[in-house]
Amino acid sequence: MRKHFSFGLGITLAAASLFLAAPANAAVANEASPANPQTAQGCTTNDDDSKTSCIDVEGHKLTVDRVTADEYYGGGGHHCATPRLYANGSLFATGPKRCATFSVQWTFPINEGFSNHTQLCTSWSDEPGLRPCETVHD
Numbered sequence: 001m002r003k004h005f006s007f008g009l010g011i012t013l014a015a016a017s018l019f020l021a022a023p024a025n026a027a028v029a030n031e032a033s034p035a036n037p038q039t040a041q042g043c044t045t046n047d048d049d050s051k052t053s054c055i056d057v058e059g060h061k062l063t064v065d066r067v068t069a070d071e072y073y074g075g076g077g078h079h080c081a082t083p084r085l086y087a088n089g090s091l092f093a094t095g096p097k098r099c100a101t102f103s104v105q106w107t108f109p110i111n112e113g114f115s116n117h118t119q120l121c122t123s124w125s126d127e128p129g130l131r132p133c134e135t136v137h138d
Contacts, residue, residue: 024037037065042132050074053130061138062114067121068107069095071130076102081124086131088119092099097125 043054056068069083083106084094098104104124114120114136121133 016119040134042134044130044132046130051127051130053073053124053127055120055132055134057120057134057136059110059136062107062116062136064110064112064114064120064136066107066109067120067122068105069124070103070105071124071127072103073101079104079126081126084123084128086123087114087122088098
């Protein structure tokens with residue numbers, strides 16, 4: 001069974017049916033602005049807990065500034081994989097092949113507006129079934 005956990009505030013939070021809202025009296029202080037972007041993160045772990053794939057989305061309401069994909073290897077060893085970014089299930093971008101011992105990371109510079117409720121997901125070529133997602137919303 002794949003495990004998924006998600007945590008964040010603001011633009012993206014629907015991936016794991018978990019919504020962490022700011023208290024009503026803090027709404028103004030937590031609004032997204034160029035000086036105060038909002039983020040959401042989520043991770044999925046494979047059945048034997050040997051790999052975890054994570055997504056980190058940063059932006060302002062429907063504008064996504066960047067998406068970071070991470071993959072962590074529980075057993076260590078040298079691994080290579082290529083990151084992929086999906087929007088509503090379709091391939092949106094592919095990053096360069098990354099190699100490392102315990103984890104790999106790639107940040108997709110996006111700076112683009114998306115439709116409300118667009119689902120963004122990342123995966124890595126060595127474990128394409130691990131696909132954490134977050135949903136862009138205003």
